[in-house]
Amino acid sequence: MKAAVVYKRGESPKYAEFAEPIPQNENQILLLVKAVAITNLDKGKANGKHYSSENLSENGFVVSSDAVGLLENGTRVYARGITGTMAEKTIIDKNILVPLPEGISNTIAAAMPNAVAGSAMALKFRARINPGETVLINGGAGFTGQMAIQIAKHYGAKRIIVTARNEKTFQKLLELGADEIISLKQDDEVIKKQLKGIHQTTSIDIILDYLWGHTAELILSALKGNGSFSHKVRYVNIGGMTGDSIQLSAGILRSVDLQLSGSGLGSWSKEEVKLLFSEILPEMFLLAAQNKIKVNIEEGDLTDIEKMWNAEVSDGKRIVINI
Numbered sequence: 001m002k003a004a005v006v007y008k009r010g011e012s013p014k015y016a017e018f019a020e021p022i023p024q025n026e027n028q029i030l031l032l033v034k035a036v037a038i039t040n041l042d043k044g045k046a047n048g049k050h051y052s053s054e055n056l057s058e059n060g061f062v063v064s065s066d067a068v069g070l071l072e073n074g075t076r077v078y079a080r081g082i083t084g085t086m087a088e089k090t091i092i093d094k095n096i097l098v099p100l101p102e103g104i105s106n107t108i109a110a111a112m113p114n115a116v117a118g119s120a121m122a123l124k125f126r127a128r129i130n131p132g133e134t135v136l137i138n139g140g141a142g143f144t145g146q147m148a149i150q151i152a153k154h155y156g157a158k159r160i161i162v163t164a165r166n167e168k169t170f171q172k173l174l175e176l177g178a179d180e181i182i183s184l185k186q187d188d189e190v191i192k193k194q195l196k197g198i199h200q201t202t203s204i205d206i207i208l209d210y211l212w213g214h215t216a217e218l219i220l221s222a223l224k225g226n227g228s229f230s231h232k233v234r235y236v237n238i239g240g241m242t243g244d245s246i247q248l249s250a251g252i253l254r255s256v257d258l259q260l261s262g263s264g265l266g267s268w269s270k271e272e273v274k275l276l277f278s279e280i281l282p283e284m285f286l287l288a289a290q291n292k293i294k295v296n297i298e299e300g301d302l303t304d305i306e307k308m309w310n311a312e313v314s315d316g317k318r319i320v321i322n323i
Contacts, residue, residue, distance in 0.1 A: 002018075003018040003062045004087065004302060006061055014305070020089055022091075028091050029093075031070070032071075033087060033090055034069045034070060035067065035110035036064045037110045042063055045065070063309075076109075079096065086321060097277070098281045098285065108295045111297045112288060116151070118210075118264075119147050119151045119238075122238055124280070129157065129205075129206060131155070134202050134206070137178075138215055140181075147295075148210075149178050151293075152208075153177040161179065161180045161204070162178040163181075163184050163191075163219075167185070169315050176294060191218050192218055192222045199223065206233070206234050209238060216243075219235075220248060223258065224251065234259045236262065297320050
């Protein structure tokens, strides 16, 4: 079969022939793949930089971990792959899949799940969002950040503040549901002053952080208290696009009612992952089919995988490969 294959860590996947996967037990079935998104998670796993990439074969492996495709009976589904998914066929668990509703394309459906997991799981299970709360999204210009704005609004957020660097996306972020945007191109002190002003006027309840690094330091320093009673803030890290580590003052931790947690592979319980497949993804697919969630994609073909894998995307788009 044709597939996108990495033969050496750090190199781009190649369009190549690869052995067709074979189900190993009664729960494993073949999926005829139709569309696969290129995500930062899969790029990190392919180059060996993501914490979940240790077990990948050094003798060549098919990239990507989820897909939209057809079952043997013709049913369209989204599923996680037991084998690499950017190929004509992959192996999935027949008990862990999501049938797709009418009205949603293969490419839109393929683009959504990573971003849904990267926002809905944090909002529901780490931050435990309540209607009427204020949400700050650190890094809202990217694909997952744009999805997070819409999902936070769907879950009842009253006010959504977004930090972003790409000024070309600002108007779109407002159209998607953001109420205020803080430009990360400003000086540090200006950013901190804006954050403090917002928190004093409308207390921030939840922070979804896709950037970490220096911007996280600025946000946390803006939350630092003065010894009086403070508003509880649930800070959830989801990504590290601008750095993997930060300096965190012990004084910040002691001066504010702060819940600091992470949301990602390994942090979710089995019950939470079951709900992702049984409730969250079906709901989000239906919203997209009804045009109530906007999904910004750019499409490519498997034959062009090396070029598409390294392509620079603008305005928070996600690249989806048609198989």
